[in-house]
Amino acid sequence: MKKVLLAIFGVAMLVACQPKSYEITGTLEGATSERVILKKIRKGQPVDIDTTEMVNGIFTFTGSVDAPELFFVSVDGKPQPAVFFASNSKIAITGDVEKLSDVEVTGSELTDILTSFNDGVPGQERSQQLQQEYQMAYMSQDKDKQKLVEEEMQSIMEDQRAYFKKFVDDNANNECGLFLAMNMAQSMDLEQLRELIAKFETNYPEHVYFQEMKDFLAPLEEYETAQAATAEGAMAPDFTLPGVDGSDVSLNSFKGKYVLVDFWASWCQPCRQENPNVVKAYEAYNAKGFEVLSVSVDRDQAAWKKAIEEDGLTWTQVIADEASGVAKVYAIQSIPSTFLLDKEGKIIAKNLRGEALEAKLAELLN
Numbered sequence: 153m154k155k156v157l158l159a160i161f162g163v164a165m166l167v168a169c170q171p172k173s174y175e176i177t178g179t180l181e182g183a184t185s186e187r188v189i190l191k192k193i194r195k196g197q198p199v200d201i202d203t204t205e206m207v208n209g210i211f212t213f214t215g216s217v218d219a220p221e222l223f224f225v226s227v228d229g230k231p232q233p234a235v236f237f238a239s240n241s242k243i244a245i246t247g248d249v250e251k252l253s254d255v256e257v258t259g260s261e262l263t264d265i266l267t268s269f270n271d272g273v274p275g276q277e278r279s280q281q282l283q284q285e286y287q288m289a290y291m292s293q294d295k296d297k298q299k300l301v302e303e304e305m306q307s308i309m310e311d312q313r314a315y316f317k318k319f320v321d322d323n324a325n326n327e328c329g330l331f332l333a334m335n336m337a338q339s340m341d342l343e344q345l346r347e348l349i350a351k352f353e354t355n356y357p358e359h360v361y362f363q364e365m366k367d368f369l370a371p372l373e374e375y376e377t378a379q380a381a382t383a384e385g386a387m388a389p390d391f392t393l394p395g396v397d398g399s400d401v402s403l404n405s406f407k408g409k410y411v412l413v414d415f416w417a418s419w420c421q422p423c424r425q426e427n428p429n430v431v432k433a434y435e436a437y438n439a440k441g442f443e444v445l446s447v448s449v450d451r452d453q454a455a456w457k458k459a460i461e462e463d464g465l466t467w468t469q470v471i472a473d474e475a476s477g478v479a480k481v482y483a484i485q486s487i488p489s490t491f492l493l494d495k496e497g498k499i500i501a502k503n504l505r506g507e508a509l510e511a512k513l514a515e516l517l518n
Contacts, residue, residue, distance in 0.1 A: 176213040176243045178225060178234075183209035183249035191224040191233070195364060196338075198224060209249070216240055219359050220262055220327040227252065237262030237328060265328040269319055275308035282308075324351045327359065334361045342372040378483035384502060388413065388493050391478045393447065393470035396457060401470045403445065404497065410516060411443045412509070413491040415472075415484050417450045418459035423488040427463040429506045433513055434467055440517040441495075447472050449479055449487065 178188070188211045190202040201223070204211050213225075220239040232253040234245055237260050247255030257263045282305050289297035316336055323329030330352055337345055345368055356362045381389060392402045403413065414430060416423035434444050444467040450456035453471065460469055472478040482491070492501040492512065504512055 173216040174240050178211045178245040180209045180249040187228040189226045262328045274311045330361045334365045337365045337368045382482050388497050388499050389481050395470050409441045409443045411493045414446045415487050415489040418455040420487050433509050437513045
């Protein structure tokens with residue numbers, strides 16, 4: 153019994169000795185009395201935590217965190233911050249004020265892990281070289297060189313994605329891995345994101361990075377639902393939007409005709425380049441029962457109306473602002489995006505371009 157009590161007492165003392173706050177001390181050569189700002193990341197954006205003034209190149213921040221997370225220290229007038237993981241412990245930052253990205257951080261094992269990650273990213277120097285090579289090839293209009301550079305850049309990106317994934321898998325037991333996973337989540341599909349969340353859910357259910365990673369779920373689930381609702385063979389979701397003169401136009405009012413629902417915008421060059429093909433198809437098949445309903449995602453109504461006139465678009469035009477939600481309902485991620493509907497409003501083809509649109513209409517209406 154005595155041994156058990158001693159063990160319990162030892163654990164209690166260990167917990168009691170754990171620091172409940174952080175103390176971040178910086179010593180920067182070449183600095184005098186500049187202002188120093190401590191920041192953290194929330195939803196991909198820096199958020200100020202605290203500010204202080206250096207005295208003879210020395211500064212100190214104190215505070216506490218609920219769990220280890222990434223901090224930044226920036227100095228007024230200096231372009232790059234010092235980046236490190238903070239926990240409730242003593243952390244020392246030393247280095248040159250002109251090279252904050254290269255400072256030495258002690259007292260933070262997670263920062264050591266982050267440094268090893270950054271040092272190991274494949275193809276970093278080559279990527280910079282390729283960017284310069286691509287710019288030169290673009291300026292000289294060397295299409296073959298551009299293609300070669302693009303292919304090599306794609307290969308490097310694939311290597312980097314594989315590296316990121318392995319690093320996160322190997323560090324699923326620490327907050328550095330969680331932070332990197334949160335950043336990876338932005339470019340994942342729904343299945344990949346669910347797998348990633350499962351890796352961290354047990355250890356970090358309350359961590360702010362895990363919560364932000366989960367925030368990406370809802371939009372992806374909405375997109376998956378919208379994709380299913382607008383797949384070929386599905387009935388096109390109805391909508392009502394304002395036309396050029398402000399009067400409401402309903403998609404259902406086009407039933408009884410084949411209709412192309414065309415999402416576009418005045419600022420979208422691929423859309424503008426495709427418009428002549430739609431004009432040609434409309435002129436050839438309108439009398440046979442073909443209609444077009446163009447749905448603009450423009451925010452500038454004047455630019456929208458000007459583009460309609462410039463491109464000679466004589467069919468029905470409506471505009472969908474973000475509040476309407478129509479683009480989300482149709483799972484629009486890029487434009488132009490088109491949906492060809494039959495007379496009952498069923499989606500029978502998607503994203504037909506140029507001759508493909510005319511060929512389909514010929515099949516249906518000739």
